[in-house]
Amino acid sequence: MTDKDAGPALAALVVGPQGAYAVGPGLDEPWPLDGLVTRFAETSARLRPRWVVWSAAAALRDVVGAGVEVSRSWDLAEAHRIVHGGWWATPGHVVAGCRGLDEASVPAPRAPRLHGFDGDLFDLAAGDDVSLFTGDGHLRPDAARWATDDARLRELAVLALECQGLQHEALRRIGGPHAARLERTVWSESAAAVLCLELERDGLPVDRAAAEDLIAASAGARPLDDADAARIRTARDTSVLTHAPGRERTDLRNPTQVRELLLSAGVDVPNTRAWVLEPYRHTHPLVDALLRWRKDERIATTYGYRWLDDHVGADDRLRGGWTACDGAAGRMTAQNGLHNLPAPLRPAICAAPGYVFVRADLGQIEPRVLAVVSADRAFAEATRADDLYAPVAAKLGADRPKAKVAVLAAMYGQRSGAAGEALKDLERAYPVAMGLLDRAYADGVARRPVRTWGGRLIRFGGVPVPSLEPGVPEPSGSAEFSATGADGARGRYARNAIIQGSAAELFKAWAATVRHAVRPIGGQIVLCLHDELLVHVPEQHAAAAAAAVEHTLSSAARAWAGTDEVRFVADTSIVRRWSEAKP
DNA sequence: CGACCTACGTA
DNA sequence: CGTACGTAGGTCGT
Numbered sequence: 368m369t370d371k372d373a374g375p376a377l378a379a380l381v382v383g384p385q386g387a388y389a390v391g392p393g394l395d396e397p398w399p400l401d402g403l404v405t406r407f408a409e410t411s412a413r414l415r416p417r418w419v420v421w422s423a424a425a426a427l428r429d430v431v432g433a434g435v436e437v438s439r440s441w442d443l444a445e446a447h448r449i450v451h452g453g454w455w456a457t458p459g460h461v462v463a464g465c466r467g468l469d470e471a472s473v474p475a476p477r478a479p480r481l482h483g484f485d486g487d488l489f490d491l492a493a494g495d496d497v498s499l500f501t502g503d504g505h506l507r508p509d510a511a512r513w514a515t516d517d518a519r520l521r522e523l524a525v526l527a528l529e530c531q532g533l534q535h536e537a538l539r540r541i542g543g544p545h546a547a548r549l550e551r552t553v554w555s556e557s558a559a560a561v562l563c564l565e566l567e568r569d570g571l572p573v574d575r576a577a578a579e580d581l582i583a584a585s586a587g588a589r590p591l592d593d594a595d596a597a598r599i600r601t602a603r604d605t606s607v608l609t610h611a612p613g614r615e616r617t618d619l620r621n622p623t624q625v626r627e628l629l630l631s632a633g634v635d636v637p638n639t640r641a642w643v644l645e646p647y648r649h650t651h652p653l654v655d656a657l658l659r660w661r662k663d664e665r666i667a668t669t670y671g672y673r674w675l676d677d678h679v680g681a682d683d684r685l686r687g688g689w690t691a692c693d694g695a696a697g698r699m700t701a702q703n704g705l706h707n708l709p710a711p712l713r714p715a716i717c718a719a720p721g722y723v724f725v726r727a728d729l730g731q732i733e734p735r736v737l738a739v740v741s742a743d744r745a746f747a748e749a750t751r752a753d754d755l756y757a758p759v760a761a762k763l764g765a766d767r768p769k770a771k772v773a774v775l776a777a778m779y780g781q782r783s784g785a786a787g788e789a790l791k792d793l794e795r796a797y798p799v800a801m802g803l804l805d806r807a808y809a810d811g812v813a814r815r816p817v818r819t820w821g822g823r824l825i826r827f828g829g830v831p832v833p834s835l836e837p838g839v840p841e842p843s844g845s846a847e848f849s850a851t852g853a854d855g856a857r858g859r860y861a862r863n864a865i866i867q868g869s870a871a872e873l874f875k876a877w878a879a880t881v882r883h884a885v886r887p888i889g890g891q892i893v894l895c896l897h898d899e900l901l902v903h904v905p906e907q908h909a910a911a912a913a914a915a916v917e918h919t920l921s922s923a924a925r926a927w928a929g930t931d932e933v934r935f936v937a938d939t940s941i942v943r944r945w946s947e948a949k950p
Numbered sequence: 951c952g953a954c955c956t957a958c959g960t961a
Numbered sequence: 962c963g964t965a966c967g968t969a970g971g972t973c974g975t
Contacts, residue, residue, distance in 0.1 A: 695964080698965065
């Protein structure tokens with residue numbers, strides 16, 4: 368192997384409760400925790416390695432917290448999720464995956480036996496010469512906490528490098544000619560895990576006064592005490608119950624009581640969900656009042672003063688926990704409302720003085736991803752257009768709304784509705800893309816695991832039904848009989864997971880590239896929302912950041928897709944507030 | 951106290 | 962036009 372093929376050096380970093388250890392080429396040293404950040408920065412500058420860690424959260428939180436850049440990492444947990452699927456990716460799961468041991472037999476850490484003490488530590492005396500592994504070959508469940516001396520930390524670091532090698536081998540085996548693509552997925556997923564630490568560190572800038580005003584509009588003035596809070600709550604309830612004389616005692620938070628209330632007003636509904644009630648909004652003032660109450664109640668309970676006080680720091684940043692990869696399809700997740708902030712509150716998300724947001728969202732990402740994953744040349748041709756549905760409509764001889772419904776129905780699996788004829792035309796026009804969706808559906812029904820474009824394994828419980836011989840078509844339509852049952856749900860899940868999951872990988876690859884590109888001009892990614900990025904940047908660099916966001920999409924998409932035949936587009940704008948309209 | 955349901959916010 | 966996620970308040974059973 369030549370130096371060119373070798374790429375950057377691999378160095379492992381393990382951070383234990385009382386110290387850290389780093390192992391790599393010309394590197395084999397314990398680091399005291401109070402010198403961790405400095406040593407990491409120095410070593411990164413000297414070796415420029417790809418840092419191998421059991422997880423970014425466990426090894427790199429302090430480093431990222433101190434503002435040090437982590438340029439390249441190999442996150443064993445994220446790599447494990449790609450190679451083996453599932454959500455659990457503790458060091459024990461990583462080792463089990465590398466050694467071919469059953470995931471179900473990974474020993475769980477024992478609960479502490481005494482409050483304030485780690486029960487497992489009682490089993491060992493300092494200096495005991497005990498293996499890192501249990502008798503059946505698993506990593507000790509408490510290995511990370513148990514590694515309190517340099518020798519044991521070093522063992523874990525060496526083991527991390529071994530696991531990296533085994534994961535790398537597994538990628539070659541799984542990926543075959545596409546192994547390089549799978550490896551790039553590990554890189555970008557690892558970068559996303561570091562980005563999550565940065566998002567937790569930086570938070571989302573909030574205009575606190577604006578947030579208070581918006582909350583007040585729904586929840587009323589900030590209560591002075593508990594009695595005041597109860598009074599405001601009762602007043603909010605009264606706005607609805609005043610339309611229901613004789614039923615003022617109804618608990619609006621109890622769906623059963625609400626349903627009875629509605630029945631007494633002549634509105635007979637199977638449940639009280641908003642979309643069910645919407646048609647009755649103007650048949651009785653009670654319904655309209657109830658739907659308005661629901662909106663206000665949502666903000667009062669979930670996004671009210673308590674939310675503001677608990678999650679917006681003294682520096683006016685909204686913070687929550689981030690994960691790089693959810694269980695199903697590999698999207699990022701965020702807590703404390705960062706991913707489901709109601710639109711009416713978005714004007715409160717405001718850049719700091721002297722800063723602006725560069726806001727960019729990927730347009731029609733899922734059908735474009737379908738073009739990549741299926742390698743359908745005709746469908747790829749449609750992605751040349753800014754509006755993909757226009758050429759699809761032309762090819763189908765249908766209007767745009769019909770073409771759009773047909774594409775969405777094909778991707779997500781329609782159960783109700785009228786896409787029928789257009790769907791048939793779509794099958795004829797883009798047989799390759801539609802074939803991929805059909806195959807994914809059949810795989811899900813049969814519980815056969817599938818992989819995203821980037822290589823993430825999506826598994827199903829139960830015993831898979833073996834594939835038919837190559838060349839023999841699936842019994843087409845057989846799955847349709849169970850479209851509303853558990854089989855159909857699994858089919859739709861599989862089809863969705865491939866598309867949504869592959870889209871998530873592209874998004875993370877893009878975000879990782881943007882993060883590098885905007886760092887030199889003081890930009891920070893402050894929000895990732897599945898297909899949307901919010902970059903906080905000094906206003907004099909806004910145009911440069913916007914250009915970087917656009918430019919990196921081209922390069923990230925080309926690298927991810929392995930082709931430039933499929934075009935990805937972003938809608939990019941420079942705004943002060945998140946809510947400001949697109950240009 | 952946790953499991954589950956209903957409901958709703960986002961993509 | 963389906964899938965995914967996080968949060969809160971209710972009920973019910975332990």
